[in-house]
Amino acid sequence: MESGSGGVGIDAATSSPPPWVVSQWSSSVSRRFQHLLDKSTPYMIGRWAAFMTLALVYGLRVYLIQGFYLVSYGLGIYILNLLIAFLSPQVDPEVQDLVDGPTLPTRGSDEFRPFVRRLPEFKFWYSVMKAFSIAFLMTFFVVFDVPVFWPILLFYWLMLFVLTMKRQIKHMIKYRYVPFSFGKQV
Structure with missing residues (x-):
């Protein structure tokens, strides 16, 4: 069951975001962390x-x-x-x-x-x-x-x-x- 507001759907039964949102968020955090590591190298x-x-x-x-x-x-x-x-x-x-x-x-x-x-x-x-x-x-x-x-x-x-x-x-x-x-x- 998804919300009908046209936004990101959240399953009403489990109250958790869809897997692609979590994957996208973790990918973004991973890229930012790697960027900080790359900047700290010198x-x-x-x-x-x-x-x-x-x-x-x-x-x-x-x-x-x-x-x-x-x-x-x-x-x-x-x-x-x-x-x-x-x-x-x-x-x-x-x-x-x-x-x-x-x-x-x-x-x-x-x-x-x-x-x-x-x-x-x-x-x-x-x-x-x-x-x-x-x-x-x-x-x-x-x-x-x-x-x-x-x-x-x-x-x-x-x-x-x-x-x-x-x-x-x-x-x-x-x-x-x-x-x-x-x-x-x-």
């Missing part, structure tokens, strides 16, 4: 400042509530996974060596090839922002506040971080790549 310092603010607010909330340690642990594991992808080359030299020989320069006289990350900086920032936003929203629901002994989780995460970074640094030394470049290389 402002790296501002984006990371926004992230630091969100991370500080999240940390402060968890500290003041004295809970949601399991959510924070899951967030830490996810961020560690993103960090490894951010520090890794797009083409892994170990796999590439097996296929067709080394791809990264091995001598100073080799041609300079810029480091290409497996996870670009903008996608790293966007993923971390989404993760912190979701974790922050989870702190408003008691069902996610699972009681755990947080020092064990912290110790386990620190050990995981140290071992993972040690392996990543050994990989960087073995294949002679640095994931950061300051200034213009020639």
